[in-house]
Amino acid sequence: METEIDRAHGAMEAAPESDAARLAFYDRLADAELFVLLTGEPAGDVAEPQLYDLEEGRFALAFDLEERLSAFAEGPAPYAALPGRIVARMLAAEGVGLGLNLGVAPSAFLMPAEALTWLAGTLDHGPGAGEARPEAYARPSGVPEGLLTALDVKLARLAGLAARAHLVGVTYVGGAKGHLLAFEGACEGAEPALAKAVSEALVFSGVEAGALDVTFFATGAEALAPIARHAVSFDLPQPEPETAQVLSPAAPGMDPARPPKLK
Secondary structure: OOOHHHHHHHHHHHOOOOHHHHHHHHHHHHHOEEEEEEOOOOEOOEEOEOEEEEOOEEEEEEEOOHHHHHHHHOOOOOEEEEEHHHHHHHHHHHOOEEEEOOOOOOOOEEEOHHHHHHHHHHHHOOOOOOOOOEEEEEOOOOOOHHHHHHHHHHHHOOOOOOOEEEEEEEEEOOOOEEEEEEEEOOOOOOHHHHHHHHHHHHHHOOOOOOOOEEEEEOOOOOOHHHHHHHOEEEEOOOOOOOOOOOOOOOOOOOOOOOOOEEO
């Protein structure tokens, strides 16, 4: 089974001089769920990754499919399932690198601790707040294709956080021009996550010195009408209706909202 990480890694390998391809790979890694190989079952909220001393340094191992971890371990093995961005922060803090999909996939890749430190720092960079009053809207023009692709990928992962997003050219009072992404029907409290996703799309698209303003409107807001007339719109996926299921307690350290502490 080919994964998003496999495809992004393949694109990076095919274009080793492309900053955009390399950034896209790191973006997929940050958003992926990774299965980190542990020395044993987590004890409370403490998990100890299995570490390997290689010529390039010390590495923890993670896989983007549980089946790949089992194939590497030749059977069931203890693991912690965590978002890639959390894995990067945890390992970077310990000065440990990441061995991804080693021996079991074409996307096998060694990321030294320095690369994880860069990734963690990049992910920690958030959008800034500001105020400006739009004066006129226009069809977006000159938007790099890489940014449009990065936005499309990011927004596809934000199921249920908003109904849609509208990208439009904007002129502000005072004459400043730029581009604005207006979210429609954002869920209460989802604004920071949506703004952060747009900030990451901008960074990982490889657009240098780029900027994209973000704002939020209720569904059907009157102020949306002039924006929608000129905008390129993205429909965000909506979550599938929930089905009844039997709930059982989560294994210690397996909840991404409460990641384990690496020992």
